[in-house]
Amino acid sequence: MAVVWVKLLRTAAIVAVLGLLYLLAIQKHAERDSQREAPVELTAACAEKLQAYALSASEVYRSPYLHKTTGRVSELSGYSEADIRAIQRGCNIVDDTQGQLAKQGARERWNATRFSRSTHTSCDHCHQSLGDKQDSAGNRIVGSNGLGASWVMADMYDRFTGLLLPYEMRQMQCFINSSNGFKPNAADDLLRDITAYSRFLSAALDLKIGHRYPEQGMEEIPASATLRRGDDYVRGAHLYREKCAACHGVQGFGTVVDGKVLYPALAGPESFSLDSRMHFGRVNTVMAGFICRNMPLGQEGSLANQDCRDIAYYISTLPRPAGDRQGPLVAAWQQLMMGVMPPLTRYAESLGRSDTPHAIP
Amino acid sequence: MIAIPSALPRLLHPLRRNLVIGMTLAVVTLPQAIAFSTTLAGLPPHFGIYAAIWGVLFTAMLNPSRVFSGGPNTTMSAAIGVTLLPIAPPFGADYLGYALTLILLAGLIQLLFVLIRPLGRMLDLINEPVINGLICGIGLFLIFKSLTSFAGLPINTQVDWPLWIAWQSLLAVLEIGNMYAIQIGLITLITSLVFRQFEALRNWAILFGVCAGTAYSEYLNATVGLQNTLIEQIANLSSMGWVLPSIPLFDQEAMSDIITILPGAVTLALLGLFQTVAAMRRMNRKVGGYTDSRKGIFADAVSNCVLPFLSSMPTCASFNRMWLVHSLGGQSRWTSAASALVLLLMVLFLAPLIAIIPMPAMAAVIMLLGANMINWGDIKPHFRDRRETVVFLASFLSVLFLDLFGAVVVGSILAIGYSKWEQAHPNLSVRGKVLKVRGNIYYGSLPVIEATYHRVLEREGEVVLDFSECYYIDREGIRWLAAAKAEQKAILSDRRRTPDRRQGDRRNAADKRRQKGRRTGKPDRRQRSEF
Numbered sequence: 011m012a013v014v015w016v017k018l019l020r021t022a023a024i025v026a027v028l029g030l031l032y033l034l035a036i037q038k039h040a041e042r043d044s045q046r047e048a049p050v051e052l053t054a055a056c057a058e059k060l061q062a063y064a065l066s067a068s069e070v071y072r073s074p075y076l077h078k079t080t081g082r083v084s085e086l087s088g089y090s091e092a093d094i095r096a097i098q099r100g101c102n103i104v105d106d107t108q109g110q111l112a113k114q115g116a117r118e119r120w121n122a123t124r125f126s127r128s129t130h131t132s133c134d135h136c137h138q139s140l141g142d143k144q145d146s147a148g149n150r151i152v153g154s155n156g157l158g159a160s161w162v163m164a165d166m167y168d169r170f171t172g173l174l175l176p177y178e179m180r181q182m183q184c185f186i187n188s189s190n191g192f193k194p195n196a197a198d199d200l201l202r203d204i205t206a207y208s209r210f211l212s213a214a215l216d217l218k219i220g221h222r223y224p225e226q227g228m229e230e231i232p233a234s235a236t237l238r239r240g241d242d243y244v245r246g247a248h249l250y251r252e253k254c255a256a257c258h259g260v261q262g263f264g265t266v267v268d269g270k271v272l273y274p275a276l277a278g279p280e281s282f283s284l285d286s287r288m289h290f291g292r293v294n295t296v297m298a299g300f301i302c303r304n305m306p307l308g309q310e311g312s313l314a315n316q317d318c319r320d321i322a323y324y325i326s327t328l329p330r331p332a333g334d335r336q337g338p339l340v341a342a343w344q345q346l347m348m349g350v351m352p353p354l355t356r357y358a359e360s361l362g363r364s365d366t367p368h369a370i371p
Numbered sequence: 372m373i374a375i376p377s378a379l380p381r382l383l384h385p386l387r388r389n390l391v392i393g394m395t396l397a398v399v400t401l402p403q404a405i406a407f408s409t410t411l412a413g414l415p416p417h418f419g420i421y422a423a424i425w426g427v428l429f430t431a432m433l434n435p436s437r438v439f440s441g442g443p444n445t446t447m448s449a450a451i452g453v454t455l456l457p458i459a460p461p462f463g464a465d466y467l468g469y470a471l472t473l474i475l476l477a478g479l480i481q482l483l484f485v486l487i488r489p490l491g492r493m494l495d496l497i498n499e500p501v502i503n504g505l506i507c508g509i510g511l512f513l514i515f516k517s518l519t520s521f522a523g524l525p526i527n528t529q530v531d532w533p534l535w536i537a538w539q540s541l542l543a544v545l546e547i548g549n550m551y552a553i554q555i556g557l558i559t560l561i562t563s564l565v566f567r568q569f570e571a572l573r574n575w576a577i578l579f580g581v582c583a584g585t586a587y588s589e590y591l592n593a594t595v596g597l598q599n600t601l602i603e604q605i606a607n608l609s610s611m612g613w614v615l616p617s618i619p620l621f622d623q624e625a626m627s628d629i630i631t632i633l634p635g636a637v638t639l640a641l642l643g644l645f646q647t648v649a650a651m652r653r654m655n656r657k658v659g660g661y662t663d664s665r666k667g668i669f670a671d672a673v674s675n676c677v678l679p680f681l682s683s684m685p686t687c688a689s690f691n692r693m694w695l696v697h698s699l700g701g702q703s704r705w706t707s708a709a710s711a712l713v714l715l716l717m718v719l720f721l722a723p724l725i726a727i728i729p730m731p732a733m734a735a736v737i738m739l740l741g742a743n744m745i746n747w748g749d750i751k752p753h754f755r756d757r758r759e760t761v762v763f764l765a766s767f768l769s770v771l772f773l774d775l776f777g778a779v780v781v782g783s784i785l786a787i788g789y790s791k792w793e794q795a796h797p798n799l800s801v802r803g804k805v806l807k808v809r810g811n812i813y814y815g816s817l818p819v820i821e822a823t824y825h826r827v828l829e830r831e832g833e834v835v836l837d838f839s840e841c842y843y844i845d846r847e848g849i850r851w852l853a854a855a856k857a858e859q860k861a862i863l864s865d866r867r868r869t870p871d872r873r874q875g876d877r878r879n880a881a882d883k884r885r886q887k888g889r890r891t892g893k894p895d896r897r898q899r900s901e902f
Contacts, residue, residue, distance in 0.1 A: 032557060034545055124539070124542070195540070338773060
């Protein structure tokens with residue numbers, strides 16, 4: 011008889027736990043639904059961008075950008091209120107992935123921080139000007155990582171892996187490598203909203219599906235684009251000190267003021283991982299291209315190709331987290347290096363100056 | 372004419388019993404086979420079903436064990452999925468080709484274990500704590516792995532093996548899961564759980580669960596519509612026949628990918644062999660009797676070399692199904708063969724019914740089997756011994772923190788280390804100046820013995836080394852004993868009565884010469900109790 015009771019109790023306990031999980035799921039779903047319906051508070055940059063592209067609920071969407079640049083008028087199918095909220099949320103995520111500008115913090119960004127080990131990462135660090143970088147005349151800049159141009163190239167074969175990559179998977183790679191994090195599920199609102207925003211950008215810029223536009227991806231600088239003196243991280247270190255250290259810090263740890271990231275980390279635990287294509291040791295053309303196009307802020311294009319490669323090389327020698335695929339040994343080693351190298355470097359540098367005591371600060 | 376009617380029932384009776392047990396086995400295997408191939412391996416359901424037909428049939432023919440039952444296996448299916456997901460999108464043509472190649476490679480690697488005898492012998496070193504640790508870890512992982520299909524979410528195409536990444540899918544289920552899918556999964560889960568509590572229905576519980584889940588899914592289809600529920604179902608199997616020939620992919624372009632899946636093939640081969648050897652060992656002990664595990668390895672290896680040409684998943688022993696066959700009273704290899712035939716007939720005639728099984732129900736089946744793999748009754752004995760506890764926990768954690776390949780490697784190293792550790796620590800007891808050694812004296816254990824020996828020597832100035840209970844002394848050990856003896860500080864004592872009990876009456880030529888007294892000048896050292 012006792013056996014029967016034990017069995018009954020055990021089964022009842024398991025069923026109760028499953029029931030509780032089900033109730034929790036209902037509650038979480040309701041929470042998500044309410045957040046999908048809630049009006050979106052735009053960040054300043056997003057408000058400006060979306061207003062410039064005349065995003066509003068209507069039957070037909072006419073792109074002001076196309077009218078301004080070519081004088082033509084396009085008529086695309088318009089957006090519903092729900093579409094607009096998705097686009098707005100997507101833009102917010104691109105601008106402020108960590109939710110530092112939001113009232114409710116990361117919750118308003120679909121908990122994007124859950125998928126990122128780095129507390130600095132934001133999409134617009136690499137996809138600058140909210141994934142839509144233009145010069146003063148409104149021309150899209152070559153190799154500027156445009157999100158709209160990327161969306162029309164979605165579901166194409168990946169250049170590096172040769173895999174057919176849906177747009178969601180491309181975003182997952184950003185989360186895994188560039189933010190040294192985890193991948194959200196392909197059906198997550200986080201990815202859907204970023205997709206909605208990217209798709210809206212492609213409509214606003216009148217980009218055609220399947221076309222390759224010059225602003226898609228990073229413009230790469232291979233060794234053949236230099237005088238082929240060879241890449242040199244010592245030269246890179248000098249240039250870094252001169253051109254980059256003021257914002258990104260001598261150790262490349264970035265600048266954070268009042269909990270808000272002003273300049274992101276290029277090394278250390280808050281930066282991208284060894285598996286990222288920004289890492290010079292993995293793909294040695296991408297970071298250099300990014301630096302030449304976008305850095306230093308306000309003096310873009312002032313660096314020579316060889317300088318960019320040298321700086322990228324130097325940055326890649328700084329310790330950073332290992333990628334998840336590299337296994338626990340590499341991860342442990344990188345963790346050790348991130349702990350040991352910065353004070354060691356500081357100490358070594360203090361040796362060269364006569365006015366500082368020889369001690370680890 | 373008169374003899375036949377009386378002899379026929381006697382002949383038919385075991386046949387009928389085999390058929391009934393075979394039918395039960397087929398019914399138990401079918402949902403598992405479909406679930407393994409679709410939710411774990413990323414292969415169409417016929418791969419699992421053919422493994423449950425041809426895999427079972429081949430191993431039954433090749434393996435002389437009377438209760439052996441092969442067929443598709445959770446761990447191996449998970450290994451296929453984990454290896455191939457980064458290479459190609461699941462269910463695609465490339466993926467199938469790579470899967471067949473992977474299985475063939477695994478079969479060939481297993482064949483090496485048959486051909487190279489010491490390699491096969493190494494598998495016997497895999498002890499219970501290691502295998503139980505692997506099984507528990509994989510069971511826990513299967514629960515997390517099937518969460519996404521449980522909630523009707525798209526499976527992630529990159530591998531998320533480590534647990535700290537996999538748990539995020541639980542949050543995804545709670546927040547964005549398809550509620551219809553979750554309902555179907557829960558109904559399957561709870562029905563199976565309830566039916567499991569009744570002893571008579573225990574083996575059929577999963578089938579009842581799948582039936583309940585499918586019935587609810589059909590109800591949803593009728594009321595809400597499949598276009599609104601968006602529930603994924605098993606594809607139509609009506610094109611399935613007796614045999615579906617297939618050829619592994621060995622293209623020039625595929626070679627780089629095939630090289631990258633080699634560690635996966637090793638993992639697959641080892642996981643299969645670990646389980647076959649462990650299951651045969653456990654089954655031999657439970658049932659009584661003995662079947663050489665080498666024959667099991669041979670049966671597995673040959674089957675796995677043939678199966679990729681029949682579009683089937685790999686096979687290895689399933690302890691649960693073997694136990695089921697035994698507890699139902701199956702006593703011949705015909706039971707497994709009958710189950711294969713019954714399954715084939717079922718699939719040929721019930722294909723339209725199988726096609727409407729919803730995927731969340733399959734995921735629920737995987738969760739149940741994953742939970743079954745974590746069996747407290749099997750684990751508890753390991754916590755009584757500190758050494759076994761350490762080995763078990765290390766093996767368990769290595770599954771959760773490394774990938775499958777890493778876990779298998781760690782498991783093998785642990786197993787070998789465990790057996791060596793056992794030998795290298797003889798039981799030493801000191802009483803006064805008598806040092807008694809129980810165990811081996813060999814190069815590995817000498818440092819341990821020497822440490823105690825010198826401690827006693829310093830204290831007492833003289834040691835009596837009693838190795839009456841030593842059962843193995845290697846050359847290095849003999850040299851050390853001789854050196855200790857030569858220093859005049861140690862007295863070697865062997866209190867065994869007979870000159871050498873282990874040798875019995877066997878004498879070699881030197882012994883015979885000694886006995887004949889040719890070397891009377893020197894005393895025969897073996898005849899003395901102390902030398």
